[in-house]
Amino acid sequence: MEKTLNIAKALADGNRMRVIVALTENDELCVCQITEMLGLATATVSRHMSVLQNARLVESRKESRWVFYRLVGTFPDRLRQWLRESLAEAPEIAADRRSLTTILSCEPDDLCRRQKKRKESHACT
Amino acid sequence: MEKTLNIAKALADGNRMRVIVALTENDELCVCQITEMLGLATATVSRHMSVLQNARLVESRKESRWVFYRLVGTFPDRLRQWLRESLAEAPEIAADRRSLTTILSCEPDDLCRRQKKRKESHACT
DNA sequence: TTTATAGTTCGCTAATTGACTAAACACAGT
DNA sequence: ACTGTGTTTAGTCAATTAGCGAACTATAAA
Numbered sequence: 001m002e003k004t005l006n007i008a009k010a011l012a013d014g015n016r017m018r019v020i021v022a023l024t025e026n027d028e029l030c031v032c033q034i035t036e037m038l039g040l041a042t043a044t045v046s047r048h049m050s051v052l053q054n055a056r057l058v059e060s061r062k063e064s065r066w067v068f069y070r071l072v073g074t075f076p077d078r079l080r081q082w083l084r085e086s087l088a089e090a091p092e093i094a095a096d097r098r099s100l101t102t103i104l105s106c107e108p109d110d111l112c113r114r115q116k117k118r119k120e121s122h123a124c125t
Numbered sequence: 126m127e128k129t130l131n132i133a134k135a136l137a138d139g140n141r142m143r144v145i146v147a148l149t150e151n152d153e154l155c156v157c158q159i160t161e162m163l164g165l166a167t168a169t170v171s172r173h174m175s176v177l178q179n180a181r182l183v184e185s186r187k188e189s190r191w192v193f194y195r196l197v198g199t200f201p202d203r204l205r206q207w208l209r210e211s212l213a214e215a216p217e218i219a220a221d222r223r224s225l226t227t228i229l230s231c232e233p234d235d236l237c238r239r240q241k242k243r244k245e246s247h248a249c250t
Numbered sequence: 251t252t253t254a255t256a257g258t259t260c261g262c263t264a265a266t267t268g269a270c271t272a273a274a275c276a277c278a279g280t
Numbered sequence: 281a282c283t284g285t286g287t288t289t290a291g292t293c294a295a296t297t298a299g300c301g302a303a304c305t306a307t308a309a310a
Contacts, residue, residue, distance in 0.1 A: 001215035004208070005139050012137035013268075014130050031287065044269055046288050065278060065286050078207035083129070086201060090126040138298075156257060169299055171258050190256045190308060 003056070007079070010055035014092075015040065016048050017083070020057060020071070021093055022100060024080055028070035029100075036103050037096055128181070132204070135180035139217075140165065141173050142208070145182060145196070146218055147225060149205055153186075153195035154225075157236050161228050162221055 011017050015038050022037065023029060029037075035045045049069055052058045058069045087093050136142050140163050147154060147162065154162075160170045174194055177183045183194045196205075212218050228236060 001139065001142070001212060001217045004211040004215070005137070005142060007211075008133060008136040008142065011133040012130070014126065015268085017126070017130060017133065040268095041270060042287065043271075043289080046286095047268080050288080062276090062287095065276090065284095067287060076207050076211060078203045078210065082201050082203035082207060085203065086129040086132075087126060090129070092126045140298085165298095166300055167257065168259080168301075171256095172298080175258080187257090187306090190254095190306090192257060 006055040007057060007076075010051050010057055011083075013048070013051075016052055017087075018092065018096055019048065019052065019069075021083060021087055022096055023058065023069065023071045024084060025097065026100065026104070028068045030066045030068045032066065033100070033103050034069070037099055131180040132182060132201075135176050135182055138173070138176075141177055142212075143217065143221055144173065144177065144194075146208060146212055147221055148183065148194065148196045149209060150222065151225065151229070153193045155191045155193045157191070158225070158228050159194070161236060162224055 011020065018038065019029075019034055022034070031042065031045055031049065034049070035042050038045060040048075049058065049060070052069075053060060056072060057075060059072050060067050060069045062068075136145065143163065144154075144159055147159070156167065156170055156174065159174070160167050163170060165173075174183065174185070177194075178185065181197060182200060184197050185192050185194045187193075
């Protein structure tokens with residue numbers, strides 16, 4: 001029962017749910033892309049991804065400086081179906097989809113550079 | 126998205142998950158039966174059922190002094206399937222099933238009387 | 251009408267959780 | 281070796297939550 005409960009707990013956060021849904025539509029995403037989509041601090045995103053990984057919902061691989069996450073191959077099919085059906089009309093998910101289109105149109109390198117620049121400009125304000 | 130997230134949050138507690146699964150196997154259960162199964166205070170069970178009701182997972186009816194809860198007719202089928210599949214081998218659920226056999230073999234009246242007697246005997250200890 | 255009963259709500263406590271910043275880590279780039 | 285980059289971990293704070301007992305509510309029973 002612990003495994004199922006961990007999954008339920010992992011999904012009991014709006015941002016983590018958004019990540020899971022985004023990963024049902026995209027093979028994999030890197031932390032900086034998820035960070036950009038959610039609009040949170042990198043540290044927070046990392047924490048969230050850790051929760052999802054511990055719940056065995058996602059797995060990760062490292063390539064160069066970037067860490068990419070994807071859904072595990074054993075992701076429960078019924079759960080995926082429920083999420084997609086129940087969130088089919090959700091405006092927040094549609095917004096994520098649109099913003100991801102832009103995010104995915106550039107390489108992680110460029111994206112991370114943009115995030116850094118944005119962060120510094122905030123620091124100067 | 127709020128509706129789906131509320132459901133996820135409602136399920137992110139072991140006891141509430143156990144109640145939902147019990148209700149997939151039993152048409153309806155009254156508070157005192159759920160209380161007996163979970164081994165919690167009535168107040169706590171009532172609070173939990175309120176969460177499930179607010180998440181639109183269960184509905185209630187009152188008969189005499191008893192309140193009965195059942196799954197809503199719109200309970201997401203995929204979600205039910207996922208829960209039943211992933212919890213098919215869970216020892217805790219099996220234990221609940223067994224204890225419910227005993228609980229359901231007597232009327233709410235008798236059960237409530239037993240619970241009251243048990244509570245008083247604790248008070249005397 | 252009064253008393254009893256079952257469930258709900260309130261308030262408290264302790265634990266957990268989401269967001270952030272800063273520091274640490276892993277390792278690529280120079 | 282040193283510097284830069286992206287991510288992870290640790291610590292803090294505020295908000296939320298699960299469990300309980302007490303008080304309250306709804307209403308059945310006497």
